Amino acid sequence: MGRIPCCEKENVKRGQWTPEEDQKLSSYIAQNGTRNWRLIPKHAGLQRCGKSCRLRWTNYLRPDLKHGQFSEAEEQTIITLHSVLGNRWSVIASQLPGRTDNDVKNHWNTKLKKRLSGMGIDPVTHKPFSHLITEIATLPPPQAPNLAEAALGCFKDEMLHLLTKRRIDIQLQQYSTAPTNTNRCIKHEDNKDETIEKIKFGLSKAITEPDMFPNYKPWDPIGATSGNPEGGYNSFSGLDSGFHYGLANLGSGGDISPWNQSMCTGSTCTAGEHGRLHEKLEDEQGEDSEGRKGTRNGSNIFNSDCSLWDLPSDDLINPLV
């Protein structure tokens, strides 16, 4: 026995609401309230499913709703709450007067998620991509491959988005089954599946060759690791931590935000332990005949000539357009 439908589908209109329908629903609810959504369309003279009426009311017609662009403060709130709560849109929306869960969800999916990805931050975990890979690489072998797959699933789309938008060429010399012209970059747009495979390969390399990662202190966005035995990540999750992603500074070239590019990517760190990681990688990669670093052994996504991790700083700092 299947699930009972919420309404009789055949007599129900679907798709966009007309102004007349909005008017009917609004005036009915103004007079009678919102009790029993199943009966509302019938009584209001609408050929709509009760569920559709509820959605239209809660997401669009409610008089207390705020329409229009999200403010910077609202975006900051969404990001901060998302780092704590995850995809609990209704809870997040409850902290934003006049905004619905659908609004928040849409805004996250269309803008904020990509913005974080563009900063080199995994929008699921709110950690830098580079650190996630390092974490996976330090796991024992039985766990690592599965987690690598999971991690790939988490931010594959973001990586592809970056690669696609920025038209970045990828070079993975040892991996390629193509002729061994080692410095040839492969145009990603010609073969998306190939790009995915390369990303997978990069992850698996990071796992199977964990020695390439020195033991360095975990990412510590506000230097608060000392107060948090679990490491620095959670320290910015607290609502009262004063943490800010520094959206206002994006693209300004300013260095106020803790999420500046040097800290977010594994490739161009200029200070601290992240910087040492990058130096180590470069040292291991050596130089080619033209004095360029990182071409000797281009077998992973970190040291390929034109990898995600070596994007120009602006590409990672600026929000994707």
Add this chain to the structure above:
DNA sequence: AACTTACACAACCGCGAGGTG
């Protein structure tokens, strides 16, 4: 100007929680 692609938002779907008889 025509076509394609990307984006933003609205709407739908299925599931689970909770209330009620």
Add this chain to the structure above:
DNA sequence: ACACCTCGCGGTTGTGTAAGT
């Protein structure tokens, strides 16, 4: 305790429009 029902939630899809080629 159970079945039924309503509602709310989160994920996904559809659609209109702007931007790019």
